[in-house]
Amino acid sequence: MEQGKSDSNEVNDNNENVHQDLSPSSLNEVMIPKIGMTFLSEDEVRNFYKSYAQNVGFGIFKLGGKKGDDEKQKYFCFGCAKSGKTVSQAKNVMYPRPSTKTNCKAKINVVIRNDDNFVISSVSLEHNHVLSPGKSRHFRCNKLLDSTTKRKLELNDQAGITLSKSFHSLVVEAGGYENLSFDERKCRNFISEARRLRLGDGDVEALSNYFCRMQSRNSNFFYVLDLDEESRIRNIFWADARCRAAYDYFSDVVTFDTTYLTNSYDMPFAPFDGVNHHGQSILLGCGLLSSEDSETFIWLFKSWLTCMLGRAPKAIITDQCRAMAIAIEEIFPNSHHRLCLWHIMKKLPAKLGGHAQYKMIKKQLKNIVYNSLTVDECDERWMTMIEDFNLENNDWLKFLYEQRNEWISVYVKDKFWAERHRYNILTPLIQEVPQLGANNDDSCSILVKILKDAKEKLIAIQTDHSRADQLKEASTSSSKTIHSRLKVRSRGRPPTKRKQSKIEQIVKKSVAKARKKVIEGPTVSVEELNNMENGKHDSLVHSDAEKRFED
Template sequence: MDQYRIKSWEDIGKIDFSGLSMKNICQLHFVDLGLAFEFYNSYAKTRDFSVRKSRSRIVNEKVREKAYVCSCEGYRLEKWNHMKNRVREPKPETRCGCMSKLHVFFDAVTESWVVRDFCDEHNYELVVPKLARMLRSHKKMTEPDISQMNHMKEVGISIPNIFGSLASQCGGYENVNFSIKDMHNQVAKQRRQLPDDLTSAMAYLKTLAARDQNIFWCDGRCQLDYDLFGDVLAFDATYKKNRYRLSVVIFSGVNHHNQIVVFGAAIVSNERKSTYVWLLKQLLIAMKGKTPTSVITDGHPSMAIAIQEVFLNAHHRLCAWHLMRNATSNIHKPQITKMFTKLMLGDYELGVFEQKWEEMVGFFGVEDQEWM
């Protein structure tokens, strides 16, 4: 009896499928269902067809019978052919009522799975032998293949080159049981199994929220840019304009090419003075204590108080956009935009600036307090 008992995958590897008769198959015993399917799948590969799992009989919440069938067994259900509001055409029919199958049941006496019924008759033309490896039940990557692919990806080798290397090890592309697309699918599957950056960040933020805290970050590039261009710091918050309803704070500046550079970023749960004080202190720690000469904000009161407390010697100014908005909203005259922009962005000495300011105020005939 032991010669017909399949105990492991190694036993399946020792079987000579070319000389296996129907009588031999009906005498087989399997220690578990997984081995029964692996045997039938290996047998199908030598006969150029694909298999799939089919019906089960369950007794007392335990599987007692299982059928493995040819992938062409049965027919597509009619409801799938006549779906309402179908956008795409139905896929080509692949089932043609093939009767080939392996039916096993659990024998309580031998405590193994025994073949009850076996049929090896097909009612369609099988694929040519060299294409059998690409049928659905045979087309898969083994654990060693996946492991080798991952190691090669880590050193920067592309998927097509990895595929070529694996094909060389197998003796040619015709001996590889998967395609480049299967490799890409495997990589995507591994990525889905890992927590993404957003999930990790939100989990961290929820933990911080329980302790009424916030998050601030910067990297080495941010620190280098701040060391070179951090004399003028722009400090702005996007007011919960995201799906998580959290304020996003950006610290930025301008480099010697007049390009915007980011010094750091933060996500805060509120905009109280204490929150901004904490945030500016974290910026100082990250930037090794260097304070800016000028800080530009949108004029938020909590920001202004925090800047006075943390950056003692810094000049706090409104950004140009907010200055322009205030001017145009209070002085309703078309010429204001061009003249005020020229004055605001011009490189004037103090005396010249005061003179031009008085000229503009006189031109529009308004008082100083009306500008702000």
Template sequence: MEGTEEVSSNFQENVTAGVEEDPIENGNFVAETESVPIGASQSDDQRDVIFLDGIGSFGVIDFDALRDEEIMMIEFVDLKTAYDFYNEYGRIKGFSIRRSKVGRCKKAGSEGNIIWQIFVCSRQGERDAKHVHRNDRKMDPRPVTRCGCNARIKVHVDSRNERWYVDFFSDEHNHDMLEARFRGMMQSHRAIKTGDLHQINTMRSSGLRVPTIFRAFANQNGGFEMVGFQVKDIYNAIEKQRRAGASDTDNALKYLQMLKRRDPCMFWKYSLDEQRRLHNIFWCDGASQYDFNVFGDVMGFDATYGRNKYKCLLVIFSGVDHHMRTVVFGCAVLSKEGEESYVWLLRAFLEAMKGKAPKSVITDGDQAMKSAIKAVFPEAHHRLCSWHLLRNATARVGIPRFMTKFRLCLMGDLEVDDFEDIWNDAVEEFGLQQNSWVKDMYERKHMWSNAHIRGKFFAGLKTTSRCEALNMQIGKFIHNGYNLREFIEHFQQYLEFMRWRVVVADYKSAYGEPVVKTRLEELKRFAAAVYIREVFVLFREVLLLASNVRVVSSKKTSTCTLFEVAMYCQGRSWNVSWGEIDDEFRCSCLRMKSFGIPCVHIVGVLVRLNMVVIPGSLILGRWTKKAKQPPINNHVFSGEIPDAAYMSMHAAMLDDCRELVKLSCSNFEDYFEVKTKIANERDALREKIQKRLATTAEGEGDNASIHDPPRARYKGCGRHVVTTRGRYRRVQCCRKCGKAGHNARRCAIGNGEDTTHELDAFGSLHNMDESQEAEASQQMEYDDLSF
């Protein structure tokens, strides 16, 4: 062989120099005593050669009956094939392998090229004694797996044809071989292939957890022992992908940039702290902006923790669409919960929505939210969640009879004077004149009392139950261990799922006619043709009650006609005005303004006037079938594939590939031909994609890296102490006495004390589970719609 080689001094060869050692190599080799050299003078015609050009050619080899002489006659197309061959040989025999010594060429023009390498049994060598006898060891040492096994194979490259031949082979093991059922557990045989990794990423993007993915592979391969890797290997592969390349924040911003290429209306904004760590980030796509333009008159938002690995605050802006379903307007991740963060967030939201602000906002009463809403949305009416108020009243007052009157003031159909009388009587009866919470609630009565809020449009919402239910549903798509990039990706998938459900609701509303349950045929047919099905069901109840309405008197003025109406067997009456010029109706109950559907009093007047259609002034556009038309311009950049098209193309390509595999594997010649073509096409396409990505990266520029956000501190998380190893440990404190070392159930104060949890400025509790909170508050949402 021409040229100078680098070799190890442990081998008696006719070359001199040093070799590179494998990083995991710890032992020393014994000298080679038996070798069957294949010299340059030996031609292929003088010996029977078995040539292997890849893993696919291993099918012609019976590894169980393979002899040492036959192994010496094998040649490989490259070094990787040689490694795969010995690895497969070890798998069948019952041992694991690893890479060892390597020799490199020093010939001019070929410096550094590998010309020979040794693969050894994984139990070769001995563990260094210094790793066994350590005084500072806190854990038991791992079991000793190195026993000085001498089994190995050495492959050498032939300079004439660039093939690799077996230069030395020894199958002398000094240990027992493992059983066949342990094959998938040996280190060199536990490998996640590229195709398996792609399938794992696809399953994870669908929201499947790692144990579920592993069970799917076991079902696909015919058993857990046939998978070829373990659960922890999947975790390691996922973590390796996370750490590859840029930081998590940079990857998240790159993902948003990719979404913007598909959706030009995609908007995001972020802020950094002094150390260039991500502080806040807000994003919304074009569909969310379109939804806010249609249904953004009423908005609610709430904050929750623990939906990402950084435990940062998650804030979702949501509303209600024409199907009475929750619609998302935007999402944000905040490092800290405070007025400054909320002000930044609402200003970013206002910028994304082209300066349009909501008319009404509903929250749980957090003081920081209240101050931010007043600063950014000064014209919006801020309402407090009724369910939170009832819970706080129970914690702060706790008198059952007072709770009955407080609920009447909160949700009853009262006039302002009636509210004042009931409130004053309750305060005096139970001696609550000096109660700070009662006085504070009375000063803010315009934010929660139904008598003072009547006439403000809230689409029937009185609680933040939709926000709580939304946070609960997100848990089915987003796991707490997701990083920022994974969180954004799965959140966008959840939005796609929500929008698909809207399409299904649109189909159900357009297909078929509602069942008639009233004799007012003409009004019913007109309403069914105009209103979406869910709103028509509510309006149909109004039509059923219209028969109980009677017009007591009517009076015509210069501008309108006034009707005094009353319900059957009720002493109370309401005034309805009708302007004949503009065909406008108004009622003193103000339910039309509060919810957007004609009240029973107005419908009674329509019946009295023999109207067969609902006037346009009584039809709110957001409740109609045409409220949300598809956007005219659905921009998709040239060359970019939408998600739905990608999934269709992916499924079609898989079907073709399955059939191709089935046909080509029936014959060796067809197999080699097809495999060669696929490898060439794969390499060409991979190179093309790499050039495309490089061009895109040059166009975007090379911005400074942004560091990941720190782990957030949230309400109720306790204080952190530093352990002796320099790590942070959470210390949970008792909620009664505030001391560490015990909980409230074992507190010395006793269970008879006040058990209220952490309260915000309005007395809002934050200890209840989201699912319990959503379920309880959902029952109160539309209590006022019983016309």
């Protein structure tokens, strides 16, 4: 990936004292875009507009388009590379990264007719920035590496020749820097990607053997390899039989994330995760990617969809990655897309940490996100927070508010997300507590004591709940009868093979004495005698037993 491409599509030439020159002599060399001009393909339109932009002195890129009901493209537009506004991605809000975006409105709109001809429907040639024809070759859209140059750079890198020497030889061969359609950074980025795709000795064979071995054990093992123009492995996807079987039952919500780890080849690990009926995370497939652009994600999502027999998930959760959003919109158009709330809240210290009232802002923002019950309440409290802390000019919060229907709980609660609300509340606290306890030994000992006490209380509460549930179940069950202690004690081992306790011996003698009294004189009724045998005459038997036991 090229360095620094997130904020600009061309070099920063705002400070150059080069004035716009649109004299007839300079424009006669290239045709000016006009309404009604017809082309045969999108590439032809791109090449025409790029040639015009290169002569005038600005960069271009595709702004967007729209498809019809038949999934065919109906129109699109090319515009100036300085169009639109960029949300600052700087970690320190006091030192934002500079951006070349000026919200320039120069563009051409192209309509695709029924006869498959591409016709320019509207043209805007007005720019709100300085044009630089002399530096057009530095614009990203004009930086190109042909196959011959790529092959020469890679061979020199494998031979141990430094990139500086290789680039200098290309400059000498072309007759000067101005005759090259690329710069040294373009070459350096290509070599970095080539090294990343160049596996070590035996790695390809080991990977192929592993996949073949897994597929021979189970025919439901699925894997796909993405190769580049030179048949080198670029991206990998695989899923075993357990992943495919789990997706048959738990295809409601899928989480996709590429922030886990990278290996020795700097390839991001991209797992597809789901949630089972126990609320536990399950693996639904994974991949290794060479880059994180929209084309790579489109390939990965297509491969995963093929693996799952074309059944798209009902909902998918990702982080704030525009490339992922583009790929999801194309591959999973009917799936509900939500941004990961944990990733957004994790950025609070980096985005708002420099504010004097950061703790109050953080507390109020969490209250808005987690405790808002209605959409109107959420909007009202958000506006109040912005006004109270003077955050009207914070680009990050503006961007979050524009996307509020994709991540705030109150906006997405009508869809099933298998979310664990208590987990989302506890996760930020669990991350902050270890940092506070690691300051010194006293804080650490206090924190350990508090956590141990909390753990014991939680265990005690769970134990009490389980006992209460058992008693409730026993009392409400009609098939179970609560017996006396003597009867319960006598159940189990036969009386003839069980050693009687002292209490049982006294009770046995009391019963025998009562029987004798019945025979000699009926001082005890038959009903009382039966109660004594069943262990229910507690007033007579137990009092007599306790008295004898004390003697």
